[in-house]
Amino acid sequence: MSSDEDESMSEQEEQTKSGKEDNGSVLDYIMSLESVPSKLPPHLELLKTRVLCKIDAPQHTDTIQYSGAYAALGVDNSIRLDNFRQNFKVQVNRLTEDDIEFDMIGIDPALANAFRRILIAEVPTMAIERIYMANNTSVIQDEVLSHRLGLIPIGADPRLFEYPENAGNEKNEKNTIVFKLHVRCERQQPRITVKSNELKWLPNGSELPSEDIKPNSSSKPKTFTSFSCSQDSLPEFSGNPIAPRNLDIILAKLGPGQEIELEAHAVKGIGRTHAKWSPVATAWYRMLPEVVLLKEVEDELAEELKNKCPVGVFDIEDIGKGRKRATVARPRSCTLCRECIRGGKEWEDRVALRRVKDHFIFTVESTGALPPEVLFTEAVKILEEKCERVITELS
Amino acid sequence: MELGSYSDQSKSTFSLADEDHTIANAVRFTLNQDPRVTFCGYSIPHPSDNRVNIRVQTTGDSAREVLKDACQDLMQMCQHVRSTFDKSVNDYKMSKTVKDMDIK
Numbered sequence: 351m352s353s354d355e356d357e358s359m360s361e362q363e364e365q366t367k368s369g370k371e372d373n374g375s376v377l378d379y380i381m382s383l384e385s386v387p388s389k390l391p392p393h394l395e396l397l398k399t400r401v402l403c404k405i406d407a408p409q410h411t412d413t414i415q416y417s418g419a420y421a422a423l424g425v426d427n428s429i430r431l432d433n434f435r436q437n438f439k440v441q442v443n444r445l446t447e448d449d450i451e452f453d454m455i456g457i458d459p460a461l462a463n464a465f466r467r468i469l470i471a472e473v474p475t476m477a478i479e480r481i482y483m484a485n486n487t488s489v490i491q492d493e494v495l496s497h498r499l500g501l502i503p504i505g506a507d508p509r510l511f512e513y514p515e516n517a518g519n520e521k522n523e524k525n526t527i528v529f530k531l532h533v534r535c536e537r538q539q540p541r542i543t544v545k546s547n548e549l550k551w552l553p554n555g556s557e558l559p560s561e562d563i564k565p566n567s568s569s570k571p572k573t574f575t576s577f578s579c580s581q582d583s584l585p586e587f588s589g590n591p592i593a594p595r596n597l598d599i600i601l602a603k604l605g606p607g608q609e610i611e612l613e614a615h616a617v618k619g620i621g622r623t624h625a626k627w628s629p630v631a632t633a634w635y636r637m638l639p640e641v642v643l644l645k646e647v648e649d650e651l652a653e654e655l656k657n658k659c660p661v662g663v664f665d666i667e668d669i670g671k672g673r674k675r676a677t678v679a680r681p682r683s684c685t686l687c688r689e690c691i692r693g694g695k696e697w698e699d700r701v702a703l704r705r706v707k708d709h710f711i712f713t714v715e716s717t718g719a720l721p722p723e724v725l726f727t728e729a730v731k732i733l734e735e736k737c738e739r740v741i742t743e744l745s
Numbered sequence: 746m747e748l749g750s751y752s753d754q755s756k757s758t759f760s761l762a763d764e765d766h767t768i769a770n771a772v773r774f775t776l777n778q779d780p781r782v783t784f785c786g787y788s789i790p791h792p793s794d795n796r797v798n799i800r801v802q803t804t805g806d807s808a809r810e811v812l813k814d815a816c817q818d819l820m821q822m823c824q825h826v827r828s829t830f831d832k833s834v835n836d837y838k839m840s841k842t843v844k845d846m847d848i849k
Contacts (some may be wrong), residue, residue, distance in 0.1 A: 368817070414775075415774050415777040415778065416777050417777060417778050417779065417780050417782075418780065428778045428780060429778055431818060431821055431825075432820070434822060434825065435825050438825060438826065438829055439829070440826075440829045440830045440832075440833040441833060441838075442833050442834055445834065445837055445838070445841075450834075452830075454826075458774050458824070460770045460771050460773065460774035461771055461774065461819075461822065461823075463767075463770065463835070464767045464768065464770065464771040465826075467765075467767045468767055471767075507828075513777065520752065522838035527809045578758075591747060662842070723834045726830060727827055727830060727831060730823050730826055730830070731772065731824050731827070733767070733768070733819070734823045734824065734827075735819050736764065736768045736824070737765070737768070737772075737816040737817070737819050737820040738816075738820065740768070740772075740812070740813075740816045741762065741813050741816050741817065741820075743761075744759075744809055744813050744816075745813070
């Protein structure tokens with residue numbers, strides 16, 4: 351142990367002595383001291399855990415990941431697994447059918463960002479990949495209509511399907527969902543709007559013949575899929591038929607005499623290939639804002655501060671004798687517009703805007719194929735699988 | 746794929762195909778947490794290649810083992826995140842159903 355530490359220990363010892371005058375408790379205190387100090391001095395702790403949002407630019411935005419970063423101070427910077435387990439917290443703020451907002455506390459941005467990236471680009475969903483256009487006399491071109499169809503969220507659990515590559519690109523009941531769209535606007539009738547509810551699920555697979563029908567062949571003509579059984583006979587789909595998640599998406603408009611007839615094949619894929627397979631409308635996080643009043647802000651200044659903030663972070667409390675004092679009532683709604691520290695050096699000295707580096711407010715908006723909370727657990731599972739892959743490749 | 750030397754196994758570059766920042770940055774974080782690591786970093790040599798190179802240099806242990814341990818750590822962290830998250834979601838759902846019942 352260094353002589354410096356010895357000195358600080360004896361100082362603390364003296365302090366406790368003068369405070370309690372009890373030799374037994376002093377001994378207990380000394381025994382409870384760790385040989386390695388686990389806490390940084392407060393000014394370094396602040397720079398390590400907070401981003402300081404100054405008037406011109408944020409400061410100390412990086413996270414200190416290196417385990418030996420504070421070795422010179424005798425402080426261990428590594429996050430041990432049991433330590434992580436103790437400190438990591440999740441608090442759900444909002445959970446609906448389509449979106450979730452939760453606080454993730456005690457995690458490095460490297461991990462939080464990995465989850466976000468996986469949610470957007472690597473959690474699989476089902477999306478329409480191939481269109482067989484039998485007839486299209488509408489004004490919308492084949493390729494534009496096909497693209498629109500591709501973007502429709504399909505209400506089918508992707509975990510029940512396989513990737514088409516696994517079956518050697520053979521389309522069977524395990525990797526393909528077939529929809530039919532056939533709409534016609536009769537002559538002398540008003541124009542009609544084709545919506546996604548017109549997409550009808552074909553549990554038996556494609557109905558379009560893939561080769562010319564021979565006039566005197568008794569066998570059924572070959573189609574674009576080879577289903578061995580009907581999908582609605584499978585236990586997971588009997589009772590809840592597959593359909594687009596939203597039934598009111600406008601696909602095209604038809605004038606009198608126009609017609610669209612097509613078949614759409616949906617397959618499993620990931621958002622990295624094409625955004626239509628992304629299971630989230632978006633997934634993002636922000637760091638928790640922290641607003642601190644460094645000095646008492648009173649009377650007219652309190653009023654001014656309250657009016658400066660466009661999102662109402664500050665509030666005013668009465669402290670008696672007709673005097674008022676500003677308080678930080680809603681730091682969470684702070685957007686870091688920095689309006690409160692604008693207006694001269696004196697305001698920068700009164701208010702400190704910070705962000706907590708390891709506290710993430712995570713929001714996931716699902717497109718509907720899977721509930722948002724399931725999406726997040728799937729994302730974490732995918733990261734685990736990636737690690738496993740690396741481990742097996744290295745062994 | 747590992748690129749290193751047989752005589753000195755404490756430094757190696759690992760090339761992971763079909764991976765990107767997602768795992769490389771997360772693994773770099775866990776590698777940095779390991780006191781045996783003297784240097785670690787990653788690069789994506791070309792944005793069109795689906796490949797990431799992770800460089801690991803250690804104080805003496807085999808770089809391969811250290812990287813494996815880092816992946817193991819990351820996996821355990823993920824497992825903990827998943828169980829904590831599931832628990833919080835369940836708690837939230839429970840409290841919500843109780844609240845809904847109160848309204849009726």
